[in-house]
Amino acid sequence: MGLFDRFKRRKARDAAPPPAPVQPWPPPPVAPMPAYQNFEIPPEPDQPAWMKYPVSAPKGHIIVFANEKGGVGKSTSAFHTCIALCNAGERVAALDVDLRQLTLHRALWARQESEREYGVKLPGPEQIMLAQQNENELAEKLRMARIHNSFIVIDVGGHDSPIARKAIFMADTIVTPVNDSFIDLDMLGHIDPRTGDFKTLGNFARLVEHLKDPGIALRSTPLDWVVMQNRSRSLATNNERKVRDALDKIAPAAGFRIVPGLSERVTYRELFPLGLTLFDLDTLPDLGKAQPNAREEIWAMLRALNLPSAALKRAIAPPTDDGSDFA
Known part of the structure; x- marks a missing residue:
């Protein structure tokens, strides 16, 4: 073998990777993963990148007030829910993702002004602020809020947007307030005006149906969608009864339940x-x-929302037969 051949063999030997170390057998045991471990599964091509598994966390129940129809009392209902939960002794965070109006946050800021004006301390939620309407920032804020709070109440603007979809996607409970008007029902479903039969789902109902699809989001608990009838009167009119009948027909197809509101x-x-x-x-x-x-x-x-807290259920139990009030 010539000098050149020996040089080539030595060069090839030096360039070869070192032999792999011998693996022990049997392999060491692997610690089990927590049930809430995040498994990042690539989304479908037509889905936003934030749709990943899972959306539920071990603590912090997210309540989202959402309806693409404005003027139905979303912010009022969200505000009263926040304060009622605080009065029941729960740790609550509040977030308004409608940065153009910020109706929920303005009510909470006015509450702080009233505290200073009257010299009192009133129960209230932690306020979470977004610097911009960004889905990733929303997800991070909610992740932190769920660690320190029992409930997070979110007020979503009355229009479709990426951040509104993100909030609905992360919700444990969706509350959709409606007035006693067929115009308000149009986003939920369509009823034949002549026969009164259910025809098709509305745009908002189709959106919720898509975002709560088990193929999109793996949840530790199922999503609870609640339609809340607001601004009802003590004596129901004929129109109110017709609206309630229409809701009863839409509910099975859309997958929501109907509860009384304010x-x-x-x-x-x-x-x-x-x-x-x-x-x-x-x-x-x-x-x-x-x-x-x-x-x-x-x-x-609040009882109708059926929120997952035994302490809350005891605090908001119905009044006793003697008619005594509670706060």
Whole structure:
């Protein structure tokens, strides 16, 4: 063998990778993964990149108030839910993703002004602010909020947007307030005006149906979609009965349940700009006196949401037979 051949063999030997180390047998045991471990599965080509598995976390129940129809009392219902949960002793965070209006946050800021004006301390939620309407920032804010709070209440603007879809996608409970109007039902489903039969789902119902598809989001608990009838009157009109019948026909196809909301009361409209609720009138008696049935209406709304907290269920239990009120 010539010198050149020996040089080539040595060069090839030096360039070869070192032999792989011998693996022990049997292999060492692998620690089990937590049930809530994030498994990042590539989304479908037509889905946003934030649609990953899973969306549920071990703590912090997310309640999203959403409806693409405006003027249905979303922010009012979200605000009263926040304050009622705080009065029940829960740790609550509030987030308004409609950066153009920020109705929920404005009510909470007004609540802080009322505290300073009247020199009192009122229960209230932690406020979470977004610097911009960014889905990734929303996901990170919610991830942190779920660690420190029992409930996170989100108010979504009355229009379709990527960040609204993200909030709905991450929700554990979706609350869709509606008024007693067939115009408000159009986003949920279409009813034949002549026969009264159900025809098709509306745009918002199709959106929720898509975002709660098990093939898109693996959840530790199923998504609960609630349609809340707001601004109802003590004596139902013929139109209100027709709207309720229409909701009963849409509900099975859309997958929501129907619960009572807040009725039409002047007190709600007067207190909301001050960031106050009926619960605060015990602390601020000069502003008026809350009727027991009005306060019970808010507790009944909260009970109807059937939120997963044994302590909350005890705190908001119905009043006793002796008619005593509770706060």
